[in-house]
Amino acid sequence: MSIDTTRRAESVGEPLDRVDGRLKVTGAATYAAEYPLHDVAHAVLITSSIAKGRVRRIETAAAERVPGILAILTPQNAPRLPGVQAGNTGARGPAARGAASMRVPTILQNDEVHYNGQPIGLIVADTLDHALAAHDVIRVDYAAEHPVLDMDTAPRNPPESVHPLGGARTFRLGDVDAGLGAAEVKVDHTYTTPLENHNPMEVHNTLAAWEGDRLTLYESTQGIFSVRNTVARQFGIAPENVRVIAHFTGGGFGSKGGAWSHETLAAMAAKRVGRPVKLMLTRRQMFGPTGGRPRTVQHVTLGAKRDGTLTAIRHYSTSNTSTLEDWIEPALSQTRMLYASPNIETQYDVVRINVGSPTFMRAPGESTGTFALESAMDELAYALGMDPIQLRLANYAEVDPENNHPWSSKSLRECYRVGAEKFGWGRRNMAPRTMRDGRWLVGYGLATATYPARTAPASTTARLLPDGRAVIVAGTQEIGCGTYTVMSQIAADALGVPPDRVTFELGETTMPETPASTGSVTAASTGSAVYQAANALKQKVVSMGLRPGESYESFIKRSGGQPIEVTISARPGPEQQQYSMHSFGAVFTEVRVDPDLALVRIPRIVTAHAVGKVLNLKTATSQIQGGVIWGIGMALLEETQIDPNNGRYLNADLAEYKVPVNADVGTIDVHFIDEHDPHVNAIGVKGAGEIGITGVAASIANAVYHATGKRVRDLPIRIEKIL
Amino acid sequence: MHDLRTAGATPPFPAAPPPPTAGDPAPDFELVANGTATRLSSLRGSPVVLVLHNPEWDPARREQIDAFNRLLASLPAAAEQRLITVGAAHPWLELEFDTSRVALPVIRDDDGSIAQAYGVHDTPAVFVIDERGIVRWTHMGRTPPREGDIIAALTSFAARDEPRSSSWNRREFIATVLGVAASLTISPRLAVAERIAAASTAPGAARAVTLNVNGRQLRLTLEPRVSLLDALREYAGLTGTKKGCDHGQCGACTVHVDGRRTLSCLTFAMMHEGQQITTIEGLAASAGTSGNTLHPMQQAFIKHDGFQCGYCTPGQIMSASAMIHEPWGAADSDVREAMSGNICRCGAYPGIVAAIQEVRANAADGEHGQ
Amino acid sequence: MISFDYVPVDDLRAASAAGAHAHTRFIAGGTTLVDLMRLGVERPTTVIDLNVLARKDASLTAVSDLPDGRLRLGALAHMSDVAWDRRVRDRYALVSEALLLAASGQVRNMATIGGNVLQRTRCPYFRDVTQACNKRVPGSGCGAIAGRNREQAILGTSEQCIATHPSDLAVALAALDAHVHVRGTSGERVIPFTRLHVVPDAHPDRETVLRPGDVITAIDLPSGIPARSTYLKVRDRASFAFALASAAVALDVSGGTIRAARVALGGVGTKPWRSPEAERALVGKAANDAAFHAAAEAALAEARPHRDNAFKVELAKRTLVRALTEVSA
Missing domain, CATH: 1.10.150.120 ([2Fe-2S]-binding domain)
Incomplete structure (x- = not known):
């Protein structure tokens, strides 16, 4: 099923201004903690200052003397949640999975401390300043134990399980040892990526209000339903009794995909004090309690014939997790599908250390995995003396090597061609340190981008109002991707009306259920549901007697004046099992490196991506640019540092955890390949939220090598690594 | 904070009268602010916009927010307009006025006497009352009031060429509406603040602070440690200014102080009395x-x-x-x-x-x- | 944040008297103090606001020419106003550049000259009250020496403290031999800028020679500074980051020979690091690469790196060589 190509789409694809733009530029867009509830109390989180051990006692007497203090929750006095089994902390395996059981200490259900900065209490007061004043005089008595902090010396284990995103722990195709034996050229290196934190601009925050046994959470989230389900399970109440509201979310990038601890703690506190409770984490409290990207140590071995044909690919990845749960950075997915080689082997291991639990972070797996794989491919190109694009084309996968499925669509050749042409790749002299601009060394680098195109079940209600306007309702999220805008466009085209005749509503669990805005699924999944709902609505009106050429308004007027509504549930079709579905792209980077001071500047990046249908050229371009800027941060700047002795997050702020600022970014020239995918979903959309970061770090590292002759295999590429 | 209360008759009430329509005198009612009673009729001389909303009011409900936004946006020179709102659920309410957001006094109608007097049941209602206490325009129901109607209602009597009001021009009219609402907004808080200030000698005690924000004098009761950012977001209801790091490292809290870009998180609100503060709500x-x-x-x-x-x-x-x-x-x-x-x-x-x-x-x- | 009394003052003498009390801090721009109070690092019970004073006494915020050719910067002048001042840009390029390379546009609009030179270290162990820090809590130890120390100092360190002084402006002022006017409880005095800050030694909690109640009222930039000067800053980000290494230099070159030189380093010292060793290596020499490298070697001869910051030795040398090359070009 696809968009009716006999009718020229009028809105989809156009660079429509964001329909929520006015709200955002006037400060009128309302984010979680900003809802003006009556009688709101303010909460402040207490976090641990040791990395491992137990909370013996939290001394609250001085804090309780601060005026306006309403409650102080500790592991000792916090209510025991019916849905949480306190005994199975740290238990592993499928039975123990899920936030409700795995992060028990962070919701005060026991006294264990698993990392430095873990939530161990909550102060509630009439004003924020009173809560902060009380926090200032809290003293905690710990039974401290020696933490495990060094990933390189801690035991390496097979993971209990690998998240479905990552595939099986071990994947073997053919015989890699034999393939390496047959290779004429080999590269064999270890690549590392550091701990990182998402740092969305809006801190995680919750406004929790009870009405009897019904809970409302105004929440900064990418997944209203996942938060609802977790919190409901913990409190032992029906999901219908938890209403989660998120009309705008100030960025998430994976860190707001589900519930952490602050939602539950705010709800607990609201129940205790009988008032709505607002809890905004501090920036520091987003290091640990709300996840991050784990460190990865990736060992890549490539074998090739002289003509560049890959005889073997071996890619092992070890990532750290917390001692609360096994979460594996799925860094090997792309290695199983990107290049045609008869022999491929991938395997995950995990190291459990005393840090906060890692989680999904923009392109989890593909961002870190492509850094290793695409750096290794560049090394192989140099070992072969072959142009990096030619090497990739020599191993172009015409079907998915992992399962032999045909691609639903693949335009990677076009991406290389268009990207190279727009970038001027032909001007590149392959030898390192041969291109200069004055004092600056110039380097050109390339890497491949890829990310799976996933579609999940989603539901939508479409309603025609008596004035002929349409209201489309789906319980999805606006996290910056342009959901309000593109959904309005999809529905407008399906209904055959201009987008300003459509209002799209989202962000409440009372609305039809859709997936969390993670994994680049929203445009594909909710977009398909919106498309089908709008189509169904149109068909319903036609079946009710809409005359050709007649306006909806006129029809409703003459047929009773009542709104007309349909609700549909869209499910991915059988094509999901028949085809491999992925977006692809090519990232071309020019770097300038000061040969003395080791300054790396990136004046321009050119990308060419094939992501199926582009719903809105303006917002899709922004998505890719944003992903590329994340890649710049990953390549050059970002690293979460912990103290080697006590596990404290050292750079837990936006001054020392360096994300790119405006001056770090040059021009980012984004191109989309016109790609028609008849299989991926009803609207031919593959998603653009995450592919933008993939390949970027490798592209930059490859360009730095080209500029300097120095191969940096350990991110970020800091001054000291190329000085 | 909850200073405005009505002192109405005790229930049960007789059968409700029909709502007043254009031309009817606005039913009078009493406002009590810190023991000082004021009647709606005492506000004569200035137009008043009265909004009643029912206890189910929920600012998260889009259609309700939209209704109010459209109403507010439809007022002439909307940034300068203020409403008096009456509701049972919330003693004060922050609403968006076009690009600005303000805290409104909500006169609690616990016993439902005001709603009763105005014949309002279960639906939001808007009454525009002119300077003589006559209802000029009404709107009831869940759907938004039509844009333009309310403007027409307000400007029609503001612009009337009658001797009584010939001196009203649009600008004065707006200023007067503002004045009325402002007096309701500020006076009770002022009284409380001054009482606290007078009574307390504790270090760091809260006191009344007047901030000029977006051209309005905001009287807030603040402790010295309250940052300008928290004063705006948590005390003045101006949440357009964002808290991203609270340490001057991200710029999300940027406002203008006397025209210069300034980080509102790295300064105490008290330090800015007498300066012109502009936030995103007042930028336009x-x-x-x-x-x-x-x-x-x-x-x-x-x-x-x-x-x-x-x-x-x-x-x-x-x-x-x-x-x-x-x-x-x-x-x-x-x-x-x-x-x-x-x-x-x-x-x-x-x-x-x-x-x-x-x-x-x-x-x-x-x-x-x- | 703990509760405190807020005391605006409009009289310098009163400010000084009030400021002499324990647990009292002055506030001007607030960009350091509010930050550290929110972290619990600074815990004053009285905060004295100097801004009322600044509005009353224009000399405190002015940039003014002195009759002998010096330029006086009012201590309560904002960084941005000084940075953009035409006289500063023309005659003291290194000061303007140091200011414009520091912080962000908003911070520069708030922070004052006097506050800038007194800003506290960015050491993460100092800024986190759960960590050991001899500067914050004397005798509690130094988390940085045993921990992560990439950003820490390599010059002027001690067994107790390796925290880097963060100010860019202060490096330029150290190079210039600026003078600091101070109003204290016992009257006014003038302190050579290079003597304002002290190295940590055994007392890292003591950072300057200022006494309780002292208010910096002005900083004088001397006349007769070599016309060619610059401030070069190397940092991880292209903007809005503290220096890993920086160099403030001014050279007077005539006939190919260096007649006078001023050199100070930032990002590497526990205080703004004036380098008379580098200056001695330059004066009288031909202005060429060899002299610049010799100066860099001299400037860093005493460097004592730790586990993660050995690169700073080389980076600081190269930064200084580049700055010298640029001003002599």
Whole structure:
């Protein structure tokens, strides 16, 4: 099923201004903690200052003397949640999975401390300043134990399980040892990526209000339903009794995909004090309690014939997790599908250390995995003396090597061609340190981008109002991707009306259920549901007697004046099992490196991506640019540092955890390949939220090598690594 | 904080009268503010807009917010308009007025006597009452009041060429509406604040602080440790200014203080009495635009997609709209450097630079043309 | 944040008297103090606001020419106003550049000259009250020496403290031999800028020679500074980051020979690091690469790196060589 190509789409694809733009530029867009509830109390989180051990006692007497203090929750006095089994902390395996059981200490259900900065209490007061004043005089008595902090010396284990995103722990195709034996050229290196934190601009925050046994959470989230389900399970109440509201979310990038601890703690506190409770984490409290990207140590071995044909690919990845749960950075997915080689082997291991639990972070797996794989491919190109694009084309996968499925669509050749042409790749002299601009060394680098195109079940209600306007309702999220805008466009085209005749509503669990805005699924999944709902609505009106050429308004007027509504549930079709579905792209980077001071500047990046249908050229371009800027941060700047002795997050702020600022970014020239995918979903959309970061770090590292002759295999590429 | 209460008759009431319609005298009722009773009739001489909403009012419900937004946006020179709201559920309420957001006094109608007197049941209702206490326009029901109607109602009696009101011009009218609402907003808080200030000698005690925000005098009761950012967000209900790091490292909290871009998180509110503070809610008005017109920087950000999630956006725009008056060079690289104190994690920097450059180019053209 | 009394003052003498009390801090721009109070690092019970004073006494915020050719910067002048001042840009390029390379546009609009030179280290162990820090809590130890120390100092360190002084402006002022005017409880005095800050030694909690109640009222930039000067800053980000290494230099070159030289380093010292060793290596020499490298070697001869910051030795040398090359070009 696809968009009716006999009718020229009028809105989809156009660079429509964001329909929520006015709200955002006037400060009128309302984010979680900003809802003006009556009688709101303010909460402040207490976090641990040791990395491992137990909370013996939290001394609250001085804090309780601060005026306006309403409650102080500790592991000792916090209510025991019916849905949480306190005994199975740290238990592993499928039975123990899920936030409700795995992060028990962070919701005060026991006294264990698993990392430095873990939530161990909550102060509630009439004003924020009173809560902060009380926090200032809290003293905690710990039974401290020696933490495990060094990933390189801690035991390496097979993971209990690998998240479905990552595939099986071990994947073997053919015989890699034999393939390496047959290779004429080999590269064999270890690549590392550091701990990182998402740092969305809006801190995680919750406004929790009870009405009897019904809970409302105004929440900064990418997944209203996942938060609802977790919190409901913990409190032992029906999901219908938890209403989660998120009309705008100030960025998430994976860190707001589900519930952490602050939602539950705010709800607990609201129940205790009988008032709505607002809890905004501090920036520091987003290091640990709300996840991050784990460190990865990736060992890549490539074998090739002289003509560049890959005889073997071996890619092992070890990532750290917390001692609360096994979460594996799925860094090997792309290695199983990107290049045609008869022999491929991938395997995950995990190291459990005393840090906060890692989680999904923009392109989890593909961002870190492509850094290793695409750096290794560049090394192989140099070992072969072959142009990096030619090497990739020599191993172009015409079907998915992992399962032999045909691609639903693949335009990677076009991406290389268009990207190279727009970038001027032909001007590149392959030898390192041969291109200069004055004092600056110039380097050109390339890497491949890829990310799976996933579609999940989603539901939508479409309603025609008596004035002929349409209201489309789906319980999805606006996290910056342009959901309000593109959904309005999809529905407008399906209904055959201009987008300003459509209002799209989202962000409440009372609305039809859709997936969390993670994994680049929203445009594909909710977009398909919106498309089908709008189509169904149109068909319903036609079946009710809409005359050709007649306006909806006129029809409703003459047929009773009542709104007309349909609700549909869209499910991915059988094509999901028949085809491999992925977006692809090519990232071309020019770097300038000061040969003395080791300054790396990136004046321009050119990308060419094939992501199926582009719903809105303006917002899709922004998505890719944003992903590329994340890649710049990953390549050059970002690293979460912990103290080697006590596990404290050292750079837990936006001054020392360096994300790119405006001056770090040059021009980012984004191109989309016109790609028609008849299989991926009803609207031919593959998603653009995450592919933008993939390949970027490798592209930059490859360009730095080209500029300097120095191969940096350990991110970020800091001054000291190329000085 | 909850100072306005009605002292109505005790239930049960007789059968409800029908709601007043245009031309009817507005039913009078009593407001009690810290023991001082005021009657609606005492506000005569100024037009009053009275909004009743039912206890189910929920600001998260889009249709209700939309209704109020449209109503508020439809008022002439909306940034200067204030409403008196009456409701049972919330003693004060923060609402958006076009681009600004204000805290409104909510007169609690616990026993339902005001709603009863106005014949309102279960639906939001709006009454525009003229300076003589006559209802000029009403709206009831869940759907939004029609744009333009309320403007017409307000301006019709404001512009009437009658001896009694011939002196009203539009500007005075607006100022008077503001004055009435402001007196309701401020007086009770002032009284409380002064009492606290007088009674307390404890270190760091809260006291009354007057901040000039977006051209309005805001009287707030604040402890010295309250940052300007928290004063705006948590005390004045102006949540357009964002808290991204609370340490001056991200720029999301940028406001203008006496025209200069300033981080509201790194300064105490008390330090800014007597200065002109402009927030994103007041930016358009500060540039002399009126009605629903955006500041050119706001328009340019929309056009060039200079944002995604929108959370850093107010700070970016406040920073940009001040930066263009600083002596930077003309190049993109100058803009990038000048704007590097505003982090955008979504990575909208290319659009931000394009937006600023367009505004600068247009401003330069405008100067040359004059 | 703990509760405190807020005391605006409009009289310098009163400010000084009030400021002499324990647990009292002055506030001007607030960009350091509010930050550190929110972290619990600074815990004053009285905060004295100097801004009322600044509005009353224009000399405190002015940039003014002195009859003998010096330029006086009012201590309560904002960084941005000084940075953009035409006289500063023309005659003291290194000061203007140091200011414009520091912080962000918003911070520069708030922070004052006097506050800037008194800003506290960015050491993460100092800024986190759960960590050991001899500067914050004397005798509690130094988390940085045993921990992560990439950003820490390599010059002027001690067994107790390796925290880097963060100010860019202060490096330029150290190079210039600026003078600091101080109003204290016992009257006014003038302190050579290079003597304002002290190295940590055994007392890292003591950072300057200022006494309780002292208010910096002005900083004088001397006349007769070599016309060619610059401030070069190397940092991880292209903007809005503290220096990993920086160099403030001024050279007077005539006939190819260096007649006078001023050199100070930032990002590497526990205080703004004036380098008379480098200056001695330059004066009288031909202005060429060899002399610049010799100066860099001299400037860093006493460097004592730790586990993660050995690169700073080389980076600081190269930064200094580049700055010298640029001003002599």
